[in-house]
Amino acid sequence: MKRVSIDKLEPGIELGKDLYTFDGQLLLAKGTVVTERHLERAINLGIQYLYILEPSGEVVRREDxxxxxxxxxxxxxxxxxxxxxxxxxxxxxxxxxxxxxxxxxxxxxxxxxxxxxxxxxxxxxxxxxxxxxxxxxxxxxxxxxxxxxxxxxxxxxxxxxxxxxxxxxxxxxxxxxxxxxxxxxxxxxxxxxxxxxxxxxxxxxxxxxxxxxxxxxxxxxxxxxxxxxxxxxxxxxxxxxxxxxxxxxxxxxxxxxxxxxxxxxxxxxxxxxxxxxxxxxxxxxxxxxSFVGQRVLLSNGEIGEVVLVNRSCPTRPLVLAGDKFYDLSMESDIRVERILD
Ligand SMILES: [Fe+2]
Structure with a gap:
């Protein structure tokens, strides 16, 4: 796969990976054969590069x-x-x-x-x-x-x-x-x-x-x-x-x-x-x-997992420690002490 500036592309090439708009919407799926209209739309959205398949069809994985x-x-x-x-x-x-x-x-x-x-x-x-x-x-x-x-x-x-x-x-x-x-x-x-x-x-x-x-x-x-x-x-x-x-x-x-x-x-x-x-x-x-599912250490010494965000109080989530749920929006004396990586 190679990365090519959009203004150098001709219709008919095959996309090497999914193409997203800047707000995260899928615009074109990997494997799509790109038409003139697709290119126009991508240019209008400010996209500057596309990944295309090399003739061998081999896709190089993007670096992690x-x-x-x-x-x-x-x-x-x-x-x-x-x-x-x-x-x-x-x-x-x-x-x-x-x-x-x-x-x-x-x-x-x-x-x-x-x-x-x-x-x-x-x-x-x-x-x-x-x-x-x-x-x-x-x-x-x-x-x-x-x-x-x-x-x-x-x-x-x-x-x-x-x-x-x-x-x-x-x-x-x-x-x-x-x-x-x-x-x-x-x-x-x-x-x-x-x-x-x-x-x-x-x-x-x-x-x-x-x-x-x-x-x-x-x-x-x-x-x-x-x-x-x-x-x-x-x-x-x-x-x-x-x-x-x-x-x-x-x-x-x-x-x-x-x-x-x-x-x-x-x-x-x-x-x-x-x-x-x-x-x-x-x-x-x-x-x-972004911290839902994360293991955390609570200030009472227990280790648990963040299971739900309270919308009215996002930084005081619901945490499951063992078989006990702690709703930190209600338990004002307990807080997340540390995120465990
Ligand atoms: Fe600064």
Missing amino acids: FETMYRRGLDAIKSCFLEVKLGKPLQEEEIVGLVETLVEQVLDEANIFRQLRLMRDKDEYLFTHSLNVAALSILTAKWLKCDAETIREAGIAGILHDMGKVFIPQEILNKPGPLTPDEFEEVKKHPLSGYNLVLEYDWVAPAVAEAVLKHHERLDGSGYPAGLTGDRIGFIARLVMVVDIYDAMTSDRVYASKQTPYKAADELWDESFGKVDPKVSKVFYDRVAD
């Missing part, structure tokens, strides 16, 4: 999530390190990675669980950038954004913390609270990242804006400029929510990770006034959905 993730991490690492050395930001690497991510993320049944298994605190800047890209793509899809916005959300995710390459390592990796001076240094990264991406015309204005404003908050309490909501665009709002979630659920050098439930709860609390409630609501609901 872990391989793609490791490769993505290497790409981000080399791009960031090159920028640090004063070399140009590689458009091909970044855009290629986002295209792969868009395909993988839309195919992946449970990206939250996958991402939990892939963390590495020593490489936090790179894993965080990749995770924020994957989750921004997914969140944009849940919010029914068009193909271009989904792609921009992915690029913004990768680039949002790029300015951190200019922060001294001893501050970035400090295993404790920062001094006020050190925090001032960290607070420079949105502006230095923004100045950097402005040099490239392939970085869309909405993406550059997200790099600059992902630490702003809608009530004006963020940095670097203390802007209020009316000055903060959609992609910046989206990356803002995903950035908070990924930071809270990661092991960092200065803080241990929290459960996705606790992170989603905090995110929800923050949403009153600080982050976009439409974005955080979608996130809050989907995080809860």
Whole structure:
């Protein structure tokens, strides 16, 4: 099977794998002989590549999530390190990675669980950038954004913390609270990242804006400029929510990770006034959905399995431990202590 740019294809070729729209609808099944009309429709939907069968008919399996993730991490690492050395930001690497991510993320049944298994605190800047890209793509899809916005959300995710390459390592990796001076240094990264991406015309204005404003908050309490909501665009709002979630659920050098439930709860609390409630609501609901079937440790010491999400209270699910059901929406003194991988 090979991946071919859609504008190079002629009608009559056979599809090598199912083709989905950006909102997850099956457009054409694997094996379909593509007509002129199919191609037109795919182009109108913003699809850029198709997988076609080689003449032998042999289908090459797409790489698994872990391989793609490791490769993505290497790409981000080399791009960031090159920028640090004063070399140009590689458009091909970044855009290629986002295209792969868009395909993988839309195919992946449970990206939250996958991402939990892939963390590495020593490489936090790179894993965080990749995770924020994957989750921004997914969140944009849940919010029914068009193909271009989904792609921009992915690029913004990768680039949002790029300015951190200019922060001294001893501050970035400090295993404790920062001094006020050190925090001032960290607070420079949105502006230095923004100045950097402005040099490239392939970085869309909405993406550059997200790099600059992902630490702003809608009530004006963020940095670097203390802007209020009316000055903060959609992609910046989206990356803002995903950035908070990924930071809270990661092991960092200065803080241990929290459960996705606790992170989603905090995110929800923050949403009153600080982050976009439409974005955080979608996130809050989907995080809860994705942990159904997961083994968890409860705060009473029992191990159980999440069996059902309470719609009115998504982060307090129904858990089956042994032969006993715990409805955490009713049992306020018991919570999910840890997700067991
Ligand atoms: Fe940041």
